[in-house]
Amino acid sequence: MNRNSLQQYVNEPTRGNNIRDLVMTTTDLSINGLEVTDKIGDHQMIDFLLEIQDSNTRTQHKQVLDYKRANFELMKEELGSYNYKVLMSNKNTEECYMMLKDKIATVTEHHIRIKRIRPTNNPPWF
Numbered sequence: 474m475n476r477n478s479l480q481q482y483v484n485e486p487t488r489g490n491n492i493r494d495l496v497m498t499t500t501d502l503s504i505n506g507l508e509v510t511d512k513i514g515d516h517q518m519i520d521f522l523l524e525i526q527d528s529n530t531r532t533q534h535k536q537v538l539d540y541k542r543a544n545f546e547l548m549k550e551e552l553g554s555y556n557y558k559v560l561m562s563n564k565n566t567e568e569c570y571m572m573l574k575d576k577i578a579t580v581t582e583h584h585i586r587i588k589r590i591r592p593t594n595n596p597p598w599f
Contacts, residue, residue: 485509487517494519534589543585551580 479497482504487494494516498504507521555576561569 482507482521483509483519487519488515496521498523533592535592536587536589538581539586539588545584548580548584551583552576 478499480499482496482498483492483494486492487509496504496507496519503524505522505524507519509517510520511518557573560572564572
């Protein structure tokens with residue numbers, strides 16, 4: 474179930490000593506107050522509250538860097554054009570790190586476009 478991003482919520486027997494009835498959802502849904510209660514036939518009834526988002530909400534697009542269209546050659550040239558010996562002279566390690574981080578961020582902004590994507594219900598590692 475974890476392989477498919479599903480979570481199983483029933484943890485007590487629903488028929489005899491066995492868990493035969495399942496409540497499974499993706500991990501972004503919220504199941505509250507799950508109880509195994511009265512019998513219906515030879516199974517126990519499962520009572521729970523499922524919280525869902527309003528379907529009228531607009532899908533928010535996510536902004537990510539479009540590495541497939543990045544111009545890495547120009548980035549390499551621009552980063553190589555700086556005289557780091559001069560830029561980093563008389564600076565401590567923290568100041569050198571911050572300066573390099575800012576240079577890389579600036580070059581990234583210039584040479585890698587931002588694209589909008591629709592969010593999925595899949596975990597980000599899928």
